Amino acid sequence: MITIINTGGANLASVSNALDRLGRTWTLTRDADTIRSAERVILPGVGAARDSMDRLQEAGLIDVIRNLTQPTMGICLGMQLLFERSEEGDTECLGIIPGTVRRMESRPGLRIPHMGWNAISPRSGDEVLFAGIAEHSHFYFVHSYAAPMGDWVCATVDHGNALPAAVRRGNFYGCQFHPERSALAGAEVLKNFLRI
């Protein structure tokens, strides 16, 4: 069973609809036992870091998530929550990956939010999430904060400079883009994650 953690974010339907299109069953929950026993866990997120962390805290899920051992994927804000801190609301996050998520600054020719379809560059050929996906495939991004670069980055995207498009540490994966809104390439990423 695939478990989607109910972060209370506004776009939970787009993640569950994407799983429906892949013919997969899922549960949307805040129940710790259901999350612990899932084969795959997805941490979605649209909204603000502080608000989402408060909701996870209230539901007693912080340590539950930190201690997961099955493949777990954070999407967009869900990916950013995997890091130690976010400048957004000066929020302490899950601390699974080191570093601070920082606000992106606009400048002439560089619009923030980073919104739209952008090509990603997987860092090496063997990244499981991007298996079978054509080089320079485009994915849909929409964010104003960016995760730090480091050895956890498995794909980058260029918006002013190279930013993490996907990350991985152990069993934790993260996509800054929205695979559920990235047409066929996005569906492939989700399939790859479910195949791990």
Added chain:
Amino acid sequence: MLTRRIIPCLDVRDGVVVKGVKFRNHVVVGEILDLAARYRDQGADELVFYDITASAERRAVDLSWVEATAKRLDIPFCVAGGIRSVEDARKILHAGADKISINSPALERPELIDEMVAAFGTQCVVIGIDSMRQDGDLTVWQYTGSEATSQQSGRRTVDWIGEVQRRGAGEIVLNCMNSDGTKAGYDIAQLKIVRAIATVPLIASGGAGSMEDFENVFRDADVDGALAAGVFHRGEIYLPDLKAFLHRRGIEVRL
């Protein structure tokens, strides 16, 4: 780098997609789900659904077609029309929309922008602006969904752009009323003025008639996306052809 977005707009009235000229004389062009699926398959980068009479009739968008559309689409879509509270917006986002576009209700009560940004984040909040060039100035109009209700809002477009950005808007769609439905090209002069002050993504709307119009608006007005309705609905421009054309002309697009 970011690609330029091509965004078909589906004007919805009484559950079907319609199209008018200069915001008037609407005719039915097709079913919502059929058109949504067609544009998805043709490579649209995003879709906008605009319930054109919701605001004037002071009602919110019908959720049933939002849900049905969300199940089918694997590209982002935005819903506009009569959304005047955080609760209205929440229902639409829960039904599966990615973004909410507000226009007249933000003019009535600009604090609505701040409330939406606090509840859902900047990335969800799009501000639609109906702007007209008159006597050398740009002015904002409201309730433009029907001729009977359309009126000047008393605001200058440039001032309003500044204010919505300060309040946290994540994207601006500029509907240029002089060019809407004319097929004479986007209002590049107006879009350039707005581009110079817009730090968030800017979407051009109104006037697309040929593939060159898209090339020109990206190259000359440097907009992030171009929205069009009639040329796609009537089959005058086939989306895959448009993208191939733009690619050949050196405009970055998702193929």
